[in-house]
Amino acid sequence: MNDFIFQSPTRFFFGRGYTDDTGSYLVQAGFKNALLVYGSGSVIKTGTLKRVQDSLESSGVVFVELAGVRPNPEVELVRQGIEIAREQQVDCILAVGGGSVIDCAKAIAFGYYHEGDVWDFFSGKAKPERALPIAVVLTIPAAGSEASSSCVISNDELGQKKGTNGDCFRPAIAVMDPELTFTLPAYQTAAGITDMICHICERFFSGAGSSAVTDRIACALVCAIIDAGKRVMKNPNDYDARADIMWASTLAHNDIAGCGLSAQPSARAGGWESHGMEHELSALDTHITHGAGLAVIMPAWMRYVCSADPQRFVQFARGVFGLEPAGQSQQAMVACAREAIDMLQDFFSSLGMPSRLSEFGIKAEDIDKLVDMLAATKGERFGGFMTLGREDTRAIYESAL
Ligand code: NZQ
Ligand code: ZN
Numbered sequence: 365m366n367d368f369i370f371q372s373p374t375r376f377f378f379g380r381g382y383t384d385d386t387g388s389y390l391v392q393a394g395f396k397n398a399l400l401v402y403g404s405g406s407v408i409k410t411g412t413l414k415r416v417q418d419s420l421e422s423s424g425v426v427f428v429e430l431a432g433v434r435p436n437p438e439v440e441l442v443r444q445g446i447e448i449a450r451e452q453q454v455d456c457i458l459a460v461g462g463g464s465v466i467d468c469a470k471a472i473a474f475g476y477y478h479e480g481d482v483w484d485f486f487s488g489k490a491k492p493e494r495a496l497p498i499a500v501v502l503t504i505p506a507a508g509s510e511a512s513s514s515c516v517i518s519n520d521e522l523g524q525k526k527g528t529n530g531d532c533f534r535p536a537i538a539v540m541d542p543e544l545t546f547t548l549p550a551y552q553t554a555a556g557i558t559d560m561i562c563h564i565c566e567r568f569f570s571g572a573g574s575s576a577v578t579d580r581i582a583c584a585l586v587c588a589i590i591d592a593g594k595r596v597m598k599n600p601n602d603y604d605a606r607a608d609i610m611w612a613s614t615l616a617h618n619d620i621a622g623c624g625l626s627a628q629p630s631a632r633a634g635g636w637e638s639h640g641m642e643h644e645l646s647a648l649d650t651h652i653t654h655g656a657g658l659a660v661i662m663p664a665w666m667r668y669v670c671s672a673d674p675q676r677f678v679q680f681a682r683g684v685f686g687l688e689p690a691g692q693s694q695q696a697m698v699a700c701a702r703e704a705i706d707m708l709q710d711f712f713s714s715l716g717m718p719s720r721l722s723e724f725g726i727k728a729e730d731i732d733k734l735v736d737m738l739a740a741t742k743g744e745r746f747g748g749f750m751t752l753g754r755e756d757t758r759a760i761y762e763s764a765l
Contacts, residue, residue, distance in 0.1 A: 365575040365624035371531055372618045374511045378540040378611065380603075383415050386458075386501055386539050387423025393537060395456040395497065398427040399449045401469045403461040404434055407503060410547045416460050416501055428452045430472075433461065436650045437468040439519045442482050445472035449496065456497045456536075462556075463507025463516075463654070466500055470515040470533045473498050485528045486517055492530035499537035503544045505610040506556030506655060508563055508617025510538040513632070516643065518650060525647035526741060529632065540614070542607040546600060553600070554715035555655025557593045557609060560616040561586055561708075562638055562658045567622035568680060569666075570634035571673070571749035575624035582621045583683025585612055590684075590711055597715060627748075635748025637669075638662040641757060644737045645724065652724050659717035660724075663709040664764035669750040670701040676749075677701030684708075721764045731761045 377389055390398065398420065407413040420427050430445045449457065449472055459469035473495040475482030484490040492515075500510045509515070513534050516527040545553070568582045592608035599605070615621060622633030642657040670677045674697035681687040681704030689700035713719050726734075735758050745753050752760075 366573055366626060367629040368623045368626060369629045370619055370623050372511055372534070372620065374535050374538050374618070376538050376540060376614070380541060380543055382539050383412060383501055383541045383544060384419050386416050386499070387419035387421070387425050389537050389539065390420070390425050390456065390458070390499055391423045393497070393499075395499070396425055397453065397455045398425055398458040398499070399430060399445065399452065399454045399456075399472065400427045400458045400460065401430045401433060401445065401465055401472070402459075403465050404432060406547070407460050410544070412501065412503060412544055413460060416458075427458070428454070433465045433468045435464045435653065436518045436525060436646050437464045439471070439483055439486075439517050442468055442471040442475060442517060446475040446482060449476050454496070456499055458499045458501070460501040460503065462502070462504035463509040466498070466507070466509035466535070467515045467517060469498055469500075470495070470509070471517050472496075474530065474533050483519060486519070486524075486526040492528060492532055495530070495533040498533060498535040499539075500535045501539045501541075501544075502610070504548055504552060504556055505545060505613035506552075506559045508560060508613050510535055510540070511614050511618035513619070514617075518647060520650070523647060523737070524741065525643045527643070538614070540610055542603060542610045545606050545610060548600075550597065550600070550716060551653070551656070553596060554717050555653045555659075556613065557589055557655070557715060558659045558712050558717055559655035560609075560613045561589055562662050563616040564621050565662060566634040566636050566639060567625055569676060569749045570622070570625040572625055572627040572633065574676070574679070578621060578623050578625055579679060579683065583680065585615055585621060586684045588612055589616075593711070593715060635746060637747045637749065637752060638665045640738060640742050640746065641665065641760065644734045644741065645721075645726070647737060648726070648730065648734060649724065656717055657724070659709075659712040660719060660721055660764050661760070663705050663712070663719075664760050666705045666708075667702065668756065668760050668763065670705065671698050672750045674698045674701050677704060680704060721761065726765070728762070728765060731758060734761055
């Protein structure tokens with residue numbers, strides 16, 4: 365096992381009805397003046413926003429609002445949020461929503477202390493070292509942003525979608541009430557399930573060794589997500605299935621599924637190749653849902669790289685799908701790996717996820733642009749499990765068309 369540094373400082377309030385106590389959780393943590401951030405309307409329709417507002421009022425927490433965060437959140441709204449947070453001298457940012465809203469809140473939280481433009485953190489000019497505290501009421505299990513050290517923001521002017529990392533902006537509080545997710549459209553539930561499985565796989569296939577403990581955590585999480593995913597697709601109001609998925613989304617991305625799998629103790633495990641390739645899809649077309657893009661890209665990436673270390677894929681095939689190779693030859697192990705990849709992609713398809721890029725309207729002539737954008741974001745060569753150059757990323761995108 366490699367050395368690691370792990371911190372997950374978030375205080376989780378997990379269960380039915382906890383939404384109504386959000387205000388008191390903020391007060392317990394010493395927050396009295398919040399910037400309340402939410403998305404494009406689902407929390408109004410479902411009544412979640414009203415419940416949170418009521419709980420803030422009854423606990424005496426003062427708040428101002430920033431509405432309208434879109435999926436694949438845009439930097440301009442972050443800039444507006446920073447201005448409001450400064451004018452109102454808020455002491456915390458409260459996100460009510462999913463990864464997009466939470467990431468907008470995170471960027472406001474660290475942009476608050478920065479004298480330059482907040483995009484500096486995404487272009488690599490600045491590194492987040494200090495942030496206002498963040499609280500979250502999670503409405504969709506997917507991105508894992510409720511406990512992660514990541515923040516991903518789009519810049520429409522530059523046609524870019526970029527992430528930054530920092531422990532200073534891991535949320536302090538996450539209210540996780542599985543009943544809030546009953547209202548999710550099946551497509552968003554499925555995209556979330558896909559995303560969390562990919563978060564585990566990015567770490568599992570880090571290319572930096574293995575750890576018996578973490579490997580078992582990873583495979584068990586994927587098994588539990590697949591099992592709960594099947595149940596929730598049959599019955600969207602299955603509380604236990606919703607709860608399993610919600611908790612799994614957090615554990616998939618708070619780094620517990622990566623301990624000992626990174627070459628550097630302070631770095632996140634994995635080269636995040638599929639995420640890198642998917643973020644360019646959502647940058648090219650901001651209507652592409654992150655998890656849906658991953659349902660196409662990750663299996664394509666896996667097929668391309670599996671022969672570089674088939675043993676690792678056999679471990680995954682065994683741990684998740686109970687498969688065994690028909691012998692120890694390279695050929696047998698690659699065949700076993702490919703069977704597991706097919707089973708994973710079949711699972712994504714069974715949820716209603718796409719399996720080809722053409723389903724998003726992406727054409728062969730878009731691939732040059734995707735490859736160029738990826739090289740500009742990630743560098744000419746990137747990746748942990750296998751280093752990818754332009755010829756590799758082109759081949760992966762082409763294989764997924
Ligand atoms: O905008 P509203 O109206 O709220 O609707 C949202 C949105 O359309 C809707 N929704 C959320 N909760 C709902 C609901 N609809 C009905 N009932 C509910 N309870 O679902 C849609 C998707 O929401 P979004 O927040 O975009 O989803 P997700 O959590 O998947 O976040 C995706 C974003 O997170 C980034 C992605 O790249 C993408 O920008 N990621 C962030 C990560 C992180 N910070 O750690 C890691 C991930 O790998 C990912 O890159
Ligand atoms: Zn993701």
